Amino acid sequence: MKQINVFDTHHQLLLSHRLKLSSITLLACYPLFLIADISLYRSLDNPNYVIPLALVHLIGMLMSACYLLFFKSVHSRFLSVSYIGLYIAQGAFSSFNSFQQEGNMYAYLIILLACASLLPIQPVIYALLAGIAHIMLLGGLFYFHPGAVSLIMLINFTGGLVVSVVINLSFYHYLRKDYSSQVQLEEEKRNFKSLFFANPQPVVLICLDSENIILYNKQAGHFFGINPQTVSSFSLNSFFPDKKEQEALLGKLKNEVKIENYITHNLVHHANWMMLNFELLSYNKKDALLISVTDVTSFKRIEKELQEHASRDVLTGVFNRRAGIQFIEDLLQQGKDPFCLCFVDVNNLKRVNDEHGHNEGDQLIQLIASTITLTLTEDEYLFRHGGDEFIILLPQTVRQQAEEFLVKLHEKLTRLNDSKIKVYPIAASFGIHDYAPGSTLTVTEMIEIADQEMYKSKQQLKEAQFQ
Template sequence: VYGYIFYYVFAAALSTINSQLFTGRVDIYMMLLISTAVLCPMKLKQLCIIFIPNHLFLLYGLSRYVPDSFSLISKQINTTAAVAIALLISYILYTYRHKEYMSHLQLKKSERNFFTLFKINPYPLLLTRLSDHKVLLINNKAIHFYNLASQDLDQIDGFIIYPTDEDREEILKRLQQEKYVKNYILEAREYGDSKWVMINYELLEYQSESCILAGITDITDLKAVEHELSLHASTDMLTGILNRRSGMEKLQLELLRAKTIDTPFLLCFIDINSLKLVNDQYGHREGDWLIKTIAESISGYISKDDTLFRYGGDEFLLIAPEQTEEYVQELWQNINEQLEGKKKEFNKPYALSASYGFIICAPSDDTNLDTLIQKADAAMYKQKHTRVSSAFK
């Protein structure tokens, strides 16, 4: 190729020297140099090897066949300038094309590396096209995770990486703005068993197309542990009902709700009778059984909208939204009947009973939790002193 180009330029220089005997023009030579630089960009060193000897030959020929010194100098300057321009154009074009070619090679290499890493990644990965959400790549981990072994790539729904249509719109909007969405947690129910997943989305270019890379992490076990920890944090371990902290939060929310919509609720204070005597005479294990049994009996009869929580060692609070005195009376009649049955069933030498007192909370601006609990506690003690105080027979 270099030899052909050298001959091409040499022929142009020779023709230009020959034309001095007839037309005296050098513009064809100058145009040929520039067109050669444009059509055949190459390294500057190779182009200099081709252009400079031929141009020196041209300059020598012009000096022999152009008698007018002024015209000779003009032609030598113009042709030399054309050589310089051609060299500059060739250098710029070659540098640009070389960079473009190397970038293309680097892109191909990156795509091969990406494909390799995509396939061997230990986490489920999907690559979908942004325009139509067609799945372009999916690794074996994702196929196994979504139970897609029986489906071809063209049959896989690219929307499986989004929880709902609303979430998809939000995710795509954030991708357009931020190019990525990190740690999006959702519950995948459509494919096999229910699973909790955390997905990272990233907008990237693959094969000159805008695509979305979704990396999935199965956090089902982590969610189970989180749920267990949440239960431990909010549940009384002996009775299985809400503990004091969580119950007080519920009571605070109920008070706020009642103030907001001006609707009363019922607060019942419950105290187990003779727990200390049971602990002293039969041991704390028996006392724990008594607490657990009474809590279970109460929980079995209250409404699904009610909240029962352990306030203290033998004290409970019951929150009953929009309930009346008749509700409490009927509730405790059923609870007492069940407790009497359990006493006979387990042949206990002591009574299974609890005292209760309640108030109907009609909230005002100065109502607070401490005041409500004190009033319910006072009502409980009033009821306690009207019945037999001894829990033993």
């Protein structure tokens, strides 16, 4: 009931507005009509036709002027209905006058069709006004010209009335349906905004045409640093400066409409990671992109810690075999730069375990690993291959540079022995394999070559000690 009352108010305002425009148009045209009337009066021998026609135009001009003068102060519904009824009656009288001179009633039909299509009158009221005018017109014709109205003419004019009623009914129902759709759209818009601003997560709405932010909630303002002064500087590029990534995402959205759990770096505050959910929708009759954000920085930190833990050797803290193999495979996949593998084997570990216990053997492994780690740069890696074996990965390095690296490492081990930090000698054997771009060797084959070279080095050391 409330929506019906609101529609009636909206309908009356629309009707008054269109009547106002029609009245202004008619007032501008009536002087032309009067000039035409004067010309007709001079050219026709029958003043009984021209004088009523001029009178009709003068009365119409007076009605239009009165409506414009009083439509704000008089009850608008009564004034509008009376005004329309008088104009339909005026059209009927004008057609009656034309029928006497020319035998047609076009003015009446034109006014009926104009009122039905241009003025949103309630169908019942329109049918009542048009029906009364139609009965008066036909009654006048039958009374003053009983033999001039044929059955076909009667059917045609009555059919015109019926057509105008159908047109009025169609337009009125369309208007009502359109208004209901607008009300529903506004209600959905209010509900959307209510949910949008009440969302506990950062949410932004971006227009796809301009790529600018339309709406953002309080949480998005805090998360991205958006405020009324800076909102114009934010756009879709703030989330995706990489055009290729942006185009790929929008292309995927056109097919799927929604994308969930898209992980990316927060480009506004680089310390944060965020998970984005995207959805295409229409807002104010424009294509828009709804982006909801979840801060996953803490989860990414935990994930990184877990990955770090999973890739580290428990005893020494250096990378484990799985992580080390992956590093080598990554370099092989790139295949554009040389690198070296240094196979390391801790000497005399079995004797240390037998004579001093396995705990001391573990300490020896840890000492060798820490000494190698302190010799590495940021771009070089050490991983435990297993037991007392390690592999040093030296990217962008040729054999001579790898040998120089091992000389430095040997000097550090010598200084450890000179410091008498242990009662047993601290030593290791080394083997090198140098990779050159274009090589077809696998990771396993390269490690095997470095292992064999290490074994030769160890045998040479034993022979030298024996001699």
